[in-house]
Amino acid sequence: MTVQSPSAAPRRKRRRGVVSEYDFTRPTALAREHSRALEVAFEAFARQFSTTLLTRLRQTCTVVCTGVGARSFEDHLAGQPGQGIFLSFRTEAGGASGLVVLEASTVMTALDFLLGGHGVVEPTVLNPERELTDIDNRLIESLAGRLLSDLGTAFAGTVPMAPVLSEVDQTSQFLTMAAPADVVLVAGFTVALGEDAEPADFSVMLPLNPVLARLSESRGANDGSEEERRTAAQAADVLSRTVPELPVDxxxxxxxMALSVQAVTALAVGDVLHLPxxxxxxxxxxxxxxxxxxxxxxxxxxxxxxxxxxxxxxxx
Structure with a gap:
């Protein structure tokens, strides 16, 4: 019989934790209950806006919500066309800003229907360098007012708001309603103006934090156990006390100023850079x-x- 000494027993290898990077600037997924509540509200908006377009344009119009998510403002703008119709608005007087992005062809088709046409848009009208006329602006502002009214109605039971149109732009170059790293709420839609029309994309952006705060106020007061609410309150207290003390560069x-690679590599002691x-x-x-x-x-x-x-x- 062979006796195995304790020292001969195989050693268990100590597990070493794997460290992975976490980017705090990247948006996190929405909570399931928040995501579902927002989807219901945006789907209600799609149905109401379909009815509004039907009554205003006298054409078969279909609006479908394709998804709701959170992303940075920079990523949202990067996914939008450089030229189009950008409707900046406030969720209420003096409130946070939101944005509706529509393709220029969609808006001009709607304007042609409003003016009694057949929804045929001339190529010159879609020229990116063409500025909107006074008539265009008036009709767009009227249509935007109905869109924002439908948005407020759809969110009345979830996140009460009274959206107010701020500005109409044709480019995203000067949109500054949020910092690039700010996380925003984005809902994607398709809209088809006419019975045989091809669906076109458009989006509605809302400020994430105010929306979630209002949503939590209306839904979270009665959700969860006493222990869960106490834990959440403690976590919020820790964040409110520690985040303001975090160091930032x-x-x-x-x-x-911009220099060519050749100019940069040729820099020498005594060179003068004329800054703008x-x-x-x-x-x-x-x-x-x-x-x-x-x-x-x-x-x-x-x-x-x-x-x-x-x-x-x-x-x-």
């Missing part, structure tokens, strides 16, 4: 590529410093 910069920053313009105070304030340079003892000023204030 802040820099002060001038207006950047005017001498009378304050510097930008920047964090995460977002300009937070303007400042004028100076000194504090032996250190460089800057004084935050009004954005419209010139250096003295």
């Amino acid at each position: 802040v820099s002060v910069r001038m207006t950047p 920053h005017p001498t009378a313009r304050p510097l930008d105070v920047v964090t995460n590529d977002v300009a937070l304030a303007r400042a004028v340079p100076g000194t504090s003892g032996t250190r460089l410093a800057c004084l935050v000023v009004n954005p419209d204030e010139e250096t003295r």
